[in-house]
Amino acid sequence: MSVKKIFIAGFGGQGVLLIGRMLAYAAMYEEKEVTWMPSYGPEMRGGTANCTVCISEDPIASPLASTCDVLVAMNGPSLDKFESMLLPGGDLFINSSIVTQKATRTDVNVYYVDCNKIAEEKVGNGKTANMVMLGAIIQITNIVGLAIMEQVFEKVMTGGKTALIALNMKALEAWTK
Amino acid sequence: MKPVFEYTKGMREMELHYCPGCTHGIAHRLIMEVLEERGDLGNCIAVSPVGCSIVAHHYLDVDMIEAAHGRAPATASGIKRVHPDSPVFTYQGDGDLASIGTAEIVHAAHRGEKFCTFFINNAIYGMTGGQMAPTTLIGQKSTTCVEGRTVAQAGMPLRMAELIATIDGAVFVERVSLSSPAEIRKAKKAIQRAFEVQEKKLGFAFIEILSTCPTNWGLNPVDSIEWLKENMIPYYPLKQFKCPEEVK
Amino acid sequence: MTEKKLMKGNEAFAKAALNAGCRYYFGYPITPQNEIPEYMSRELAKVGGAFIQAESELAAVNMAYGAAAAGGRVMISSSSPGIALMQEGISLLASVQLPVVILNIMRGGPGIGSIQPGQADYNQVTRGGGNGDYHCIVYAPSSIQETMDMITKAFEVAEEYRNPVIIAADGMLGQMMEPVIIPEAKPALTEEEIPAAKPWALTGHKNKRERIAINSVWLEQELLEDYINGYWPKYIKAEKELAEYEAVNLEDAETVFVAFGSTARVVLEAMDILAKEGIKTGLIRPKTLWPFPNEAFSKIGPKTKQIISVELSQGQMIHDVKYALEGRLPVALINRVGGMLIDPVEVAERTKKILEVK
Numbered sequence: 001m002s003v004k005k006i007f008i009a010g011f012g013g014q015g016v017l018l019i020g021r022m023l024a025y026a027a028m029y030e031e032k033e034v035t036w037m038p039s040y041g042p043e044m045r046g047g048t049a050n051c052t053v054c055i056s057e058d059p060i061a062s063p064l065a066s067t068c069d070v071l072v073a074m075n076g077p078s079l080d081k082f083e084s085m086l087l088p089g090g091d092l093f094i095n096s097s098i099v100t101q102k103a104t105r106t107d108v109n110v111y112y113v114d115c116n117k118i119a120e121e122k123v124g125n126g127k128t129a130n131m132v133m134l135g136a137i138i139q140i141t142n143i144v145g146l147a148i149m150e151q152v153f154e155k156v157m158t159g160g161k162t163a164l165i166a167l168n169m170k171a172l173e174a175w176t177k
Numbered sequence: 178m179k180p181v182f183e184y185t186k187g188m189r190e191m192e193l194h195y196c197p198g199c200t201h202g203i204a205h206r207l208i209m210e211v212l213e214e215r216g217d218l219g220n221c222i223a224v225s226p227v228g229c230s231i232v233a234h235h236y237l238d239v240d241m242i243e244a245a246h247g248r249a250p251a252t253a254s255g256i257k258r259v260h261p262d263s264p265v266f267t268y269q270g271d272g273d274l275a276s277i278g279t280a281e282i283v284h285a286a287h288r289g290e291k292f293c294t295f296f297i298n299n300a301i302y303g304m305t306g307g308q309m310a311p312t313t314l315i316g317q318k319s320t321t322c323v324e325g326r327t328v329a330q331a332g333m334p335l336r337m338a339e340l341i342a343t344i345d346g347a348v349f350v351e352r353v354s355l356s357s358p359a360e361i362r363k364a365k366k367a368i369q370r371a372f373e374v375q376e377k378k379l380g381f382a383f384i385e386i387l388s389t390c391p392t393n394w395g396l397n398p399v400d401s402i403e404w405l406k407e408n409m410i411p412y413y414p415l416k417q418f419k420c421p422e423e424v425k
Numbered sequence: 426m427t428e429k430k431l432m433k434g435n436e437a438f439a440k441a442a443l444n445a446g447c448r449y450y451f452g453y454p455i456t457p458q459n460e461i462p463e464y465m466s467r468e469l470a471k472v473g474g475a476f477i478q479a480e481s482e483l484a485a486v487n488m489a490y491g492a493a494a495a496g497g498r499v500m501i502s503s504s505s506p507g508i509a510l511m512q513e514g515i516s517l518l519a520s521v522q523l524p525v526v527i528l529n530i531m532r533g534g535p536g537i538g539s540i541q542p543g544q545a546d547y548n549q550v551t552r553g554g555g556n557g558d559y560h561c562i563v564y565a566p567s568s569i570q571e572t573m574d575m576i577t578k579a580f581e582v583a584e585e586y587r588n589p590v591i592i593a594a595d596g597m598l599g600q601m602m603e604p605v606i607i608p609e610a611k612p613a614l615t616e617e618e619i620p621a622a623k624p625w626a627l628t629g630h631k632n633k634r635e636r637i638a639i640n641s642v643w644l645e646q647e648l649l650e651d652y653i654n655g656y657w658p659k660y661i662k663a664e665k666e667l668a669e670y671e672a673v674n675l676e677d678a679e680t681v682f683v684a685f686g687s688t689a690r691v692v693l694e695a696m697d698i699l700a701k702e703g704i705k706t707g708l709i710r711p712k713t714l715w716p717f718p719n720e721a722f723s724k725i726g727p728k729t730k731q732i733i734s735v736e737l738s739q740g741q742m743i744h745d746v747k748y749a750l751e752g753r754l755p756v757a758l759i760n761r762v763g764g765m766l767i768d769p770v771e772v773a774e775r776t777k778k779i780l781e782v783k
Contacts, residue, residue, distance in 0.1 A: 021431075021602070028431050028604045036431075036602040040457060040540070061694035063601050063687075066768040219632040222495065227642075234638035240627040242494050242639040245517050248487035251479065255491025255499075256627065258449055258475035260616060263629050281487070284480040 002056065004143055005065040009050035009082050010074025010095070015130030019072065020051035022134055025152040026144035027055045035063035048078060055143055070141055072133065076101060091140055095133060111136060111177075118174050128171035135172030146172060186213045189238050198391040198398025200355040201230055204297060207365045208266070209237060211372055221264045222256050224249040228270035229303040247278025250285035253292045264375055265292040271310035272302050275335050282341070282383075289346030289380040293371040296337060296383065299390040300409060307393035311335040314408055319393070334412065338385040342418035348380030350418040354387040356405045360415070367417070373424045380421070387413055429604040434569045435460035437605055438528060438594070439468070441573035442500045445580045446613040447526070448474030449499040451488040453481055453507065456540040457596035458530035461502045472613070482507040486514030486525075493523040494639055496619035496626030498580055502528035504596070505546050506537055508554075515589055516555025520641045522625075522656060524583035526576065527561075527591045530599040531686075532764060533737070539764025542596035544686060545738035550591050551715040551745070558653055560660050562590045562667060563714040565685040569603045571712075577608045582667065586659050587625075593714060595737070597687040597766070663716055670718035671710040676726050678707030680780060683746050684735040685711045688767065692735050695772035702773075704782065714742070722749040732756045733779060735772060737765075 006023060010016040017038050027034035038051045052065045071086040072093045073079035079099055086092055088107040097116035113136045115129040123132065138146055149172055153165040184190060187209025195201045212218050221239040225231060227246035234241040244252040249267035257265050274282050274296050282294065301319055302308040309319040309326060312334050316325040326334075342350040349371055353364035364386060371382035387409050389401040396404055432440070439461045442450070450469060452462035462478060469476040479485035482503050489499045503511060508529045518525055531546045533539030550563045562582060566572035572594050583590040620628050630636045643649035673693070675681060684692045689710040696706045707729070709721045725732075732754050734743040740758045747756050759775045761767045 024602060025431055028429060034431075034604060037597065038600055040596075040600050060690075061697070062691040062769055063597070063603075064691065064766060064768055066770050218630075220629040222627045222629055224491070231642055232644070234640055238630075238636050240629055240637045242491070242521075242627060243641050244490070245487055245513055245641075248484070248490075248514075251484040251487035252491035252494075254477060255449070255451065255488035255493075255497075256495040257491075258477070258488075259492050259495035259497040259619075260628065280480050281484055284484065288477070 002058075003060055004055050004070070005068040006053040006055070006070040006072070006137070006143065007050065007065050007068040007082060007085060008053070008072040008074070009048060009078035012049045014049075014074045016049045016074055017051050019130050019134050019137075020053045022149070022152055022156070023053045023055070023137070023144060025156065026148045027053075029148050029151050030144055032057060033060050035060050037063040048075075048081070050078070050082075070137065070143070072137060073099060074133070075099060079103070093133060093136055097129070109140075111140060113175055119171060122174045123167065123171045125167060128168060131168045131171035132174050136175040138172065139175070139177070185209050187218050187238050189236055191236065193236060194232065195229065196390075196392045198389055198401050199229070200299075200388040201297065203355050203361060204295065204386055204388065205233065205236055207361070207368055208268070208295065211365065211368045212239070212264070215372060217264050217372070221266070222260060223265070224253045224256070224267040226267070226269040226273035227304070228273050230268060230270065230297070231304065233268055247273050247276070248281055249273065249278065250281040250290065250294065254285060254288070254290050257290065257292055261291070264372055267292065267294045268297070269294065270297045270303065271299065271312045275311040275337050282337075283344065286341050286344040286347040286381045286383065289348070291375055291378050291380070293375055293382040293384070295368070296385045297388045298337070298385050298413065299388040300334070301390050301393045303390050303393055312337070314412060317408075336413060338383065338413075338416075338418055341383045346381050347383050348419060348421045349374045349382040349424070351420070352385040352387065352413060352415050352418070354405065354410060354415055355389070356387065356402050356410070370420065370424045374421060377423055379423060385413070387415075427606055429606055431602050432569065432605050433460060433602050434572065434594070434599040435530070436464050437569050437573055437607075438502075438576055438599070439464035441576040441608055442526065442580075443468060443472060444608050444610040445498075445577040446611045447498050447500045447580065448472065448613045449489070449492040449497045450474070451477045451479045451485040451492075451499075451501055453479050453485055453503070455482070455504045455507045457532060457542070457599050458502050458504050458528070460599070461528065461530075474613070482510040483514065486511040486518075489525045490514060490518055490523065493518070493525050494521070494627050496614070496623045496628060498613060500526045500528065502530065504530045504532045505534045505543065505549070508546065508549065512549075512555040515561065516553070516557055516559065517641055518589045519555070519559035519561065520557065521639050522587040523589070524580070524587055525589050526579045526583055527589055528576070529591055529593050531593060531595040533762065540596070541764030542687065542766060543737045543762070543764055544595060544688060545741065545762065546593065547714060547736070547738060547741035550593050551717070560588075560663070560715055562586065562588055562663060562716075563593055564590070565593045565712060565714050566598065567686050567689045567710065569598060569601070570605045572598060573605060573608055586663060588659065593686065595686050667713055668716040668718040668720065669712035670721040671712060672707070672721055672724055673710070674705075674707040675709070675724050675729070677705050678726065678729050679705050680731045680733060680776065681707045681709060681725055681729050682733050682735055683709045683711070683742065685714065685742065688735055688737055691767055691769055692772055694769035695776065698769055698773040699776060704777070704780070706776070711742070717745045717749065719749040722746075725754070729754065731780065733759055733776060735759045735767070737761055737767065
């Protein structure tokens with residue numbers, strides 16, 4: 001599989017970097033090559049945040065993306081700024097809980113994910129909103145398998161957070177097409 | 178016949194290059210006498226400055242390193258991390274400690290570094306030919322204030338012992354002088370206390386040693402001593418600012 | 426241990442140093458390398474080492490000077506403007522031949538510059554940087570794994586050559602995450618072992634040997650000349666033995682890129698883009714910036730007509746490239762400055778312009 005580039009953007013605090021890191025761990029446990037590159041700088045201190053995740057069977061050259069195969073827009077300004085990055089035929093995930101505008105591209109697959117509502121109502125915990133989005137990404141793109149996520153959560157959520165593993169697995173499957 | 182004085186064991190037997198009447202020789206000897214009496218010549222690691230005493234490592238029979246100008250306290254901090262039980266001291270002049278090195282000495286005191294600093298204050302820059310130091314007195318002439326230092330041009334002279342004494346980590350702070358046999362004996366006592374403070378790991382020990390620079394003061398050695406007593410001591414009072422209970 | 430771990434660059438670099446036996450770190454915060462002092466502040470004491478957050482980079486390099494002189498295995502790190510501040514200390518270290526590993530997580534400059542990645546320190550790290558006659562040995566990694574491996578090697582090289590060694594990484598490598606295999610942990614020298622392992626180190630003469638005096642000033646210039654000529658052969662040896670590079674597709678290439686660090690990765694992707702359009706390219710990736718791998722340039726094939734240096738600077742490595750080529754081939758520059766990154770599409774487009782391909 002040639003390199004797949006996933007670009008995730010939102011404002012600081014939305015879990016943008018976390019979603020990217022989860023994908024990166026999953027790809028590593030599936031023994032794929034992966035890089036995770038965050039934006040860092042003043043935008044991090046209360047501004048937009050984004051990260052680029054590259055996943056491939058072969059060693060990855062550039063960890064940067066000028067174009068991407070999957071774009072995740074967690075807030076409106078990110079959709080405005082980065083919509084043009086997505087390659088034709090790519091997958092666009094929009095956090096419809098807070099993004100009011102619609103995608104303008106007609107040559108890509110668009111998925112509106114009401115993360116907050118699904119997290120509250122279906123999962124029963126508003127804090128799992130970004131895991132709901134991650135679940136949508138995995139279900140549609142199959143860029144990593146859903147099953148590997150349990151191993152990821154086990155590794156990442158140690159100590160007092162172990163109780164959250166089951167909750168987050170539920171959140172991953174909460175969104176359906 | 179019992180000898181009443183011998184060549185100090187910690188001083189390597191060679192002619193010092195310091196000027197006639199310069200008190201570096203006395204300061205070097207006092208520190209080495211204390212180390213010898215404590216049995217610490219073999220354990221000591223010392224840091225020399227940039228200034229006239231840049232060549233101190235030729236004279237002192239201890240492991241020694243020349244630091245960059247002003248950086249001796251940082252260098253000593255690094256040494257002390259590798260050898261926490263070895264006695265370490267820095268030996269610095271006015272430019273080294275009170276000008277380019279003020280950040281390093283303040284932060285060594287701030288961290289409560291477990292080494293001693295001996296600050297040779299002779300109110301002028303010696304090695305570079307007699308320029309004004311932060312410690313040069315008002316009205317005192319130097320090559321960079323030929324009419325005499327003024328407040329307007331350069332501010333009041335810097336009192337380092339007082340400054341360092343305000344910092345909690347500096348637990349032993351004293352100002353001494355080499356202007357008479359009695360004062361020299363007091364200076365030696367202060368040096369002994371400083372090394373005791375280090376051995377007991379109580380904190381940073383700082384001794385300011387008022388010294389002469391006959392060549393750049395334009396005075397002969399005897400007059401230099403008088404000049405120090407009449408001009409420096411009134412502005413830089415001889416005093417033990419801080420002393421921990423454990424070494425009193 | 427062959428299990429892969431996903432690690433952030435800066436943390437991986439610190440971990441590699443610890444595992445290589447580094448026990449002393451002194452640093453001052455500067456973006457984009459703050460995870461390094463933060464990691465060291467948490468972990469060094471656990472292995473019996475010492476961390477100081479120094480009052481400035483100037484203090485940090487001088488603390489390293491003291492600790493290295495005392496026989497400790499030391500690392501310091503900073504980013505471009507902080508490295509500039511350290512240059513006095515680096516020259517000092519070289520002048521008395523002390524081993525210290527220095528990480529430069531490069532960012533755009535000059536001056537305070539950008540916090541984003543750059544490569545405009547090439548001159549600073551390879552052309553002295555500080556005053557006088559000396560060289561730093563400089564490694565240029567292009568992945569987190571390679572950085573970890575180079576750091577591990579750097580401590581050995583620094584002690585073998587008794588010289589500062591600089592790892593010229595960049596903000597991108599420092600901030601990204603990649604799966605890595607952590608190098609095996611090696612034990613550090615104990616204080617008692619120092620005199621035997623490093624007879625030149627300050628340990629106190631214990632009345633058993635002559636005292637050691639380490640001096641940087643020489644009042645007699647004839648002696649300083651002798652001293653400098655005395656240590657110079659190690660640089661000749663380094664030039665013969667330490668230069669490293671990676672070569673990709675030199676046999677077939679009509680155009681050869683020269684790039685180091687994360688820029689080389691971007692170029693590799695650009696090479697794929699160009700290959701799909703039938704444009705055959707190759708790459709020389711210097712892994713050491715000093716000594717510069719001149720030998721790589723003798724491997725360039727007869728099909729090659731153009732060399733392109735790709736740098737995040739106004740062209741600093743390009744001069745070493747031209748020097749190595751001895752005028753045999755034209756050399757062009759593709760670059761960005763000021764913390765701007767270059768992407769594969771831009772490299773490919775600008776290459777075509779240089780080659781005047783429609």
